[in-house]
Amino acid sequence: MESDSKKNGCHPESCSSGVIRLDADLCIVYLDKAAEATLELPSASLIGKKIDHVADLANLGNLMHGGISFSDQVILIGGRRIVCDFVPLVENDLMVGGVLSLLGSIPDSCNDTDDNLREILRSTSAFMNFDFDGIIVVDRNGIVVMVNQSFARLLDTTPQAMIGRHVDQAYQNSQPSHLPMVMETGKPDLGIIHYFNGKQVYANRFPLIKEGRVIGCVGKILFMDIREIPLIARQLQAAPESKGHPHTLNRKEILFKYDTNSIVGQSRKIQEMKETLLRVAQKNSNVLLRGESGTGKELFAHAIHAASTRHYSPFVKVNCAAIPEHLLESELFGYAEGAFTGAKKGGQIGKFEQAHTGTIFLDEIGDMPLYMQVKILRVLQEKELTNLGSTKQKTVDVRVVAATNRNLEQMVKEGKFREDLYYRLNVVALTIPALRERKEDVYPLTMNFIEQFNVEFGLSVEDLDADAWEIFKSYDWPGNIRELRNVVESAFNVVSGHLITRAHLPEQLTQLCPDTTVDSVGIEDFIRASLGKKDITQIMDQFENLLLRKAVEFCHGNKQQASRLLGISRQGLYKKLSRQAIGGSDMDDSET
Numbered sequence: 001m002e003s004d005s006k007k008n009g010c011h012p013e014s015c016s017s018g019v020i021r022l023d024a025d026l027c028i029v030y031l032d033k034a035a036e037a038t039l040e041l042p043s044a045s046l047i048g049k050k051i052d053h054v055a056d057l058a059n060l061g062n063l064m065h066g067g068i069s070f071s072d073q074v075i076l077i078g079g080r081r082i083v084c085d086f087v088p089l090v091e092n093d094l095m096v097g098g099v100l101s102l103l104g105s106i107p108d109s110c111n112d113t114d115d116n117l118r119e120i121l122r123s124t125s126a127f128m129n130f131d132f133d134g135i136i137v138v139d140r141n142g143i144v145v146m147v148n149q150s151f152a153r154l155l156d157t158t159p160q161a162m163i164g165r166h167v168d169q170a171y172q173n174s175q176p177s178h179l180p181m182v183m184e185t186g187k188p189d190l191g192i193i194h195y196f197n198g199k200q201v202y203a204n205r206f207p208l209i210k211e212g213r214v215i216g217c218v219g220k221i222l223f224m225d226i227r228e229i230p231l232i233a234r235q236l237q238a239a240p241e242s243k244g245h246p247h248t249l250n251r252k253e254i255l256f257k258y259d260t261n262s263i264v265g266q267s268r269k270i271q272e273m274k275e276t277l278l279r280v281a282q283k284n285s286n287v288l289l290r291g292e293s294g295t296g297k298e299l300f301a302h303a304i305h306a307a308s309t310r311h312y313s314p315f316v317k318v319n320c321a322a323i324p325e326h327l328l329e330s331e332l333f334g335y336a337e338g339a340f341t342g343a344k345k346g347g348q349i350g351k352f353e354q355a356h357t358g359t360i361f362l363d364e365i366g367d368m369p370l371y372m373q374v375k376i377l378r379v380l381q382e383k384e385l386t387n388l389g390s391t392k393q394k395t396v397d398v399r400v401v402a403a404t405n406r407n408l409e410q411m412v413k414e415g416k417f418r419e420d421l422y423y424r425l426n427v428v429a430l431t432i433p434a435l436r437e438r439k440e441d442v443y444p445l446t447m448n449f450i451e452q453f454n455v456e457f458g459l460s461v462e463d464l465d466a467d468a469w470e471i472f473k474s475y476d477w478p479g480n481i482r483e484l485r486n487v488v489e490s491a492f493n494v495v496s497g498h499l500i501t502r503a504h505l506p507e508q509l510t511q512l513c514p515d516t517t518v519d520s521v522g523i524e525d526f527i528r529a530s531l532g533k534k535d536i537t538q539i540m541d542q543f544e545n546l547l548l549r550k551a552v553e554f555c556h557g558n559k560q561q562a563s564r565l566l567g568i569s570r571q572g573l574y575k576k577l578s579r580q581a582i583g584g585s586d587m588d589d590s591e592t
């Protein structure tokens, strides 16, 4: 029988913490009080010492020397196991030192790890952290002694929170671990499907046997989601053999165009929405996305799919407003061979079937005709559909994400939208706020689009000038993010330098925020209005413009005299007039 403390496990104590700064040779240059306490030596005797003289780093030492960061790894200090992170300090591509953060110790009282197992852990800890597949190691008592980041991430936790706990306590929201059973039988458990935090994973488990004795057990997750397996098989089958080398599967290839990271925005509203989205995505409920046109409803729909367990299955978009009414039914539900004149041989699969096991995105759902609403409701309720021209019922498993910018409640009242369908779709409603309600997102969105268009246009635009930013901030963006994106794109068509200025923006924006000129408000007010919005070159430009015009005016248009008045050559004056686009700047010899 295990003691209670063992059963409950122990996890790192926060008391053994601290920060140690190291130089390029991994000698201690600074340590805080907490680290001093953890090392149990006064700082004076530690400064200048090599870190591997005071701690057993095992293979982690190689990583530190190589300037490679790691987190949640175990080192030994005075026989105690301390969980730590390492971040190298790099200048001009050279490692100039690093910071070792001690996160907490795993108490000895909870850890009578076998020496043989300790040795295995010491020699494998470094590579385990970088393994893409999830790996966990428990000692013979079932206490987690090592777990890598991939594994912990699957459980929405960190290695630090798991190490030291009994494996029964360490898995949240999952089937109980089979590792204790494998240790009991001493036999490997291969190709097992295990339910882990909302996903079915494919795993192997091996007992660790030394001198005929089980000293622990390793679990290794081979596929983080078993739906990956047929996909990989399909990709391998389709691999071009003619190239002479096997097609290596890049996991990115099976990922998506957009995911939650594609949603740019730092406003509280958008951050909260992203959190809700991640929570909602894990469930299977239908989602209704509301928001004005261009707020990002489609982007959110993609992100929900990408964050859901359906993400290896298709995401199928249907724009309900764009499909001619007479084609809607066959588009959505497919048709059987010979269903109507001109029907394809073999029939056609509909959008719902295409989305089987995945997500269907019904955009502009408010534009769906009433008779089609009934049919959609049936698919949602019965999970069954019938192809046009057929009597055979087919089962479909789809999650519906619908979107609209129309007032569905009003449409229900007016009898234009079915109430029962409304409730079916509105299980989870997410309303994306208009851009004018979260102006703080204008900056990150603009910078994000600048980055995208730099690649697309082959330019190196860096920023907007202060005046253009002012316009962006005061404009209301009725077309929301789509309009912002279009404005940045149109600026890319005319910009030549590193900055987007007022001159590159469309009239609809600049008209609403007229420029303050010296002429319109006078010198004092112009300076007051410009400081902080325009830089010195722009302000001086305005003064030069005024001065040039006044000089030419004073000389009744005689540029020769005006140039003398300004103390510059005639050519110099023409150049300046031309640069400032002041009229009559063509060389006119008659004036000489």
Ligand SMILES: Nc1ncnc2c1ncn2[C@@H]1O[C@H](COP(=O)(O)OP(=O)(O)OP(=O)(O)O)[C@@H](O)[C@H]1O
Residues within 6 Å of the ligand: 262, 263, 264, 265, 291, 292, 293, 294, 295, 296, 297, 298, 299, 300, 363, 405, 445, 481, 482, 485
């Ligand atoms: N938060 C965001 N971060 C980055 N890009 C965004 C964001 N929101 C929207 N976009 C971009 O803005 C454009 C419009 O977004 P989207 O098509 O998703 O809007 P929508 O609400 O579905 O519009 P509509 O109602 O007109 O169909 C797209 O190019 C999209 O990628």
